[in-house]
Amino acid sequence: MERLVVAVEKPLKEAVWDCRMCGQCILHSTGLSCPMRCPKNLRNGPCGGVRANGNCEVYxxxxxxxxxxxxGSRRLPVFKDHIEHLxxxxxxQLQGTSSxxxxxxxxxxxxxxxxxxxASS
Incomplete structure (x- = not known):
């Protein structure tokens, strides 16, 4: 069953969101941008090397x-505050599995x- 779902999910999500199939999709929390596209695999915000023009330090x-x-999160009608969640x-171990x-x-x-x-303060 999973192979069939992955066969549908992977090409769809790659085409629309350039998905990396981490198996733990958080697109709704990241303005529909896949954070796994970050070359440093950062999942909780940018590194300290974001350039002044908004481009990547690595690329x-x-x-x-x-x-x-x-x-993207500012444009969403819902979930816009989720980008601030840890x-x-x-x-x-979930890499390549169906989210x-x-x-x-x-x-x-x-x-x-x-x-x-x-714990939050």
């Missing part, structure tokens, strides 16, 4: 994924072993 000819995410680290199945099964909501979010 200066490309727009920073997180600049795109912030701008995202758990990527569970690399749709992982969401339905609750598998994407499990934080990697040893990770605990900081």
């Amino acid at each position: 200066p000819d490309k727009r920073c994924v997180w600049v795109e995410a912030w701008e 995202q758990k680290p990527v569970d690399w 749709w199945i992982n969401l339905a099964s609750g598998r994407d909501g499990v934080a990697p072993k040893g990770w605990e979010p900081h």
Whole structure:
């Protein structure tokens, strides 16, 4: 079943969002920009190297994924404050699996072993 779902999900999400199939999709929290496109795999905002023009430190000819995410989140009618939520680290064991199945099964909501979010002040 998963192979069939991945066969549909992967090309669709790659074409629309340049998805990297991390198995833990957070597009709704990142202005419909896939944060896994960041060459540093940052999942909680930009690095300190974003250029003044909004381009990436690693690939200066490309727009920073997180600049795109912030701008995209401002345009969303819902979820626009989700970009400010702390995202758990990527569970690399889910790489290449279906985020749709992982969401339905609750598998994407499990934080990697040893990770605990900081309590908010």
